[in-house]
Amino acid sequence: MxxxxxxxxxxxxxxxxxxxxxxxxxACGAIMLCVSACRNESFEAFVTGPFDTVTKxxxxxxxxxxFDEHRLFIEQELWRYHQLFDIYNDYPGVTNIKTINDxxxxxxxxxxxILDLIEFGIECEExxxxxxxxxxxxxxxxxxxxxxxxxxxxxxxxxxxxxALEEAARHTSIDDVRIDRLKGTVTLTDPLMLLDxxxxxxxxxxxxxxxxxxxxxxxxxALDAGGNxxxxxxxxxxxxxxxxxxxxxxxxxxxxxxxxxxxxxxxxVTSGNDQRYFIFQGRRYSHIIDPATxxxxxxxxxVSVIAEDSGVADFLSTTLMLMTEAEGRELLAxxxxxxxxxxxxxxxxxxxxxxxxxxxx
Amino acid sequence: xxxxxxxxxxxxxxxxxxDLLILxxxxxxxxxxxxxxxxxxASSESVAKxxxxxxxxxxxxxxxxxxxxxxxxxxxxxxxxxxxxxxxxFMSSDCxxxxxxxxGRIKRPGDFAACVPNRFLIVIEGTAELSEGEDVDFxx
Numbered sequence: 442m443x444x445x446x447x448x449x450x451x452x453x454x455x456x457x458x459x460x461x462x463x464x465x466x467x468a469c470g471a472i473m474l475c476v477s478a479c480r481n482e483s484f485e486a487f488v489t490g491p492f493d494t495v496t497k498x499x500x501x502x503x504x505x506x507x508f509d510e511h512r513l514f515i516e517q518e519l520w521r522y523h524q525l526f527d528i529y530n531d532y533p534g535v536t537n538i539k540t541i542n543d544x545x546x547x548x549x550x551x552x553x554x555i556l557d558l559i560e561f562g563i564e565c566e567e568x569x570x571x572x573x574x575x576x577x578x579x580x581x582x583x584x585x586x587x588x589x590x591x592x593x594x595x596x597x598x599x600x601x602x603x604x605a606l607e608e609a610a611r612h613t614s615i616d617d618v619r620i621d622r623l624k625g626t627v628t629l630t631d632p633l634m635l636l637d638x639x640x641x642x643x644x645x646x647x648x649x650x651x652x653x654x655x656x657x658x659x660x661x662x663a664l665d666a667g668g669n670x671x672x673x674x675x676x677x678x679x680x681x682x683x684x685x686x687x688x689x690x691x692x693x694x695x696x697x698x699x700x701x702x703x704x705x706x707x708x709x710v711t712s713g714n715d716q717r718y719f720i721f722q723g724r725r726y727s728h729i730i731d732p733a734t735x736x737x738x739x740x741x742x743x744v745s746v747i748a749e750d751s752g753v754a755d756f757l758s759t760t761l762m763l764m765t766e767a768e769g770r771e772l773l774a775x776x777x778x779x780x781x782x783x784x785x786x787x788x789x790x791x792x793x794x795x796x797x798x799x800x801x802x
Numbered sequence: 803x804x805x806x807x808x809x810x811x812x813x814x815x816x817x818x819x820x821d822l823l824i825l826x827x828x829x830x831x832x833x834x835x836x837x838x839x840x841x842x843x844a845s846s847e848s849v850a851k852x853x854x855x856x857x858x859x860x861x862x863x864x865x866x867x868x869x870x871x872x873x874x875x876x877x878x879x880x881x882x883x884x885x886x887x888x889x890x891x892f893m894s895s896d897c898x899x900x901x902x903x904x905x906g907r908i909k910r911p912g913d914f915a916a917c918v919p920n921r922f923l924i925v926i927e928g929t930a931e932l933s934e935g936e937d938v939d940f941x942x
Contacts, residue, residue, distance in 0.1 A: 463821070467821065467824070467825045467828075470923050487853070487856075487914065487923055487925065489853070489855070489856065489916055489918060489922075489923050490807075490918060490921065493918050494918060494924060495897075495914060495916040496918070497914065497940070499939070525810075565902065573897070588896045589899070592898055592899060592900055593898050663939065663940060665847050665940045665941075668942050669939065669942070670940045670941075670942040672939075673939075674938060683939045683940065684937065684938045684939050684940075685938060685939065685940050685941065686938035686940070686941045686942075687941075687942060688942065692906065697910075697941070698938070698941070701938060709942040711938075711942045712861060712942055715904075716904060717899060717901065746942060793850050
């Protein structure tokens with residue numbers, strides 16, 4: 442009946458055209474709804490190698506080829522940053538942190554990316570009260586060598602000589618790292634100094650890549666570089682925030698996570714003592730070294746940070762491993778949007794703001 | 803309804819019932835497509851995929867009660883073991899850090915363990931029975 446009515450209806454020409462247009466508009470809207478439902482396809486990939494870890498990528502893309510383009514970009518960027526920030530290996534045609542170390546004492550011309558990272562590193566040293574110091578490579582090298590050799594041959598495990606550590610620690614003043622922006626150079630004015638950007642490089646690189654992805658038009662996705670998680674938007678497939686499990690450093694009845702958080706446009710990073718360590722005379726030596734003692738940090742078993750910037754989250758989680766919880770809470774006054782969870786044995790504590798991220802179950 | 807008819811007679815109609823019909827049909831179509839894309843995502847069993855340098859070497863069905871050991875000519879030091887509880891783990895490797903072995907057993911979809919120096923990667927895929935809340939996207 443209604444159909445007949447619309448046919449017999451004596452509409453004026455313009456109104457008829459208008460209503461037809463409106464119908465087309467609605468149809469387009471409905472089709473868009475269709476397409477967006479189909480577009481909510483998530484693609485996943487793994488990159489093994491950069492920053493000596495596995496990076497898991499989840500992106501929402503229109504089709505496989507669009508995803509592959511982004512995946513390739515991420516892979517290339519991860520390797521590029523890995524090579525730039527590497528302190529152990531040379532790469533043909535690349536001036537990296539190792540180059541600066543090798544030429545300690547003289548000015549080394551390097552790329553903007555390296556200058557930016559070192560500048561960030563100097564800032565970190567200041568904000569952490571010297572606890573996270575990219576200039577303490579000489580001390581970290583002794584621990585790195587001990588860890589590598591002790592893991593490879595546990596029967597011949599050893600710890601660095603205390604005197605050697607003290608000697609190395611005399612060449613760790615951040616003031617001896619000089620950046621010349623105009624000339625584009627970095628100089629280690631102490632020739633016995635070594636840079637080690639391990640505490641900040643991965644988070645920094647992940648943040649830069651995430652920013653590039655947003656510029657490339659990615660509205661939703663996530664990067665997880667070995668536990669350094671950075672999410673863009675929310676999980677479009679589930680139409681929910683990204684759900685991140687906070688790794689339980691212990692193999693106990695509590696299960697795999699100490700907590701589960703829901704985040705949008707955030708980074709979640711955990712520093713812990715349970716993954717990179719070695720054992721000497723029955724004692725566990727972790728990879729996070731306290732410059733105050735030149736020995737592994739023993740304040741906490743793990744610290745997790747939620748922050749907007751992955752570089753800040755990475756830096757802050759390491760810094761907080763190197764101080765008491767009370768000191769940490771004090772430091773957080775300088776980092777208003779950063780929330781923290783501490784794990785010490787079976788005790789889990791967190792900032793008020795962290796609780797708000799905890800997933801309702 | 804009466805008001806509607808008045809409007810129709812008034813010749814100022816922008817939205818007729820026929821248009822509404824088309825609109826409803828399209829929305830229903832969109833919903834159907836949405837539901838279809840959703841349900842096809844679900845599979846019943848979890849598998850472990852073993853990669854070397856991005857190349858798929860082995861797909862291991864994680865069947866309860868099944869235990870098996872995997873070795874590869876490409877990297878003889880790597881030993882991977884599938885356990886009866888539907889988990890899988892690196893048992894040995896010649897890498898300096900042994901991070902792969904320390905990762906322990908993995909079993910939940912989305913879990914992965916890797917031996918980066920040897921470029922080995924194990925990824926769990928599929929949707930095993932999960933309790934709500936454990937269904938996380940990432941682990942940090």
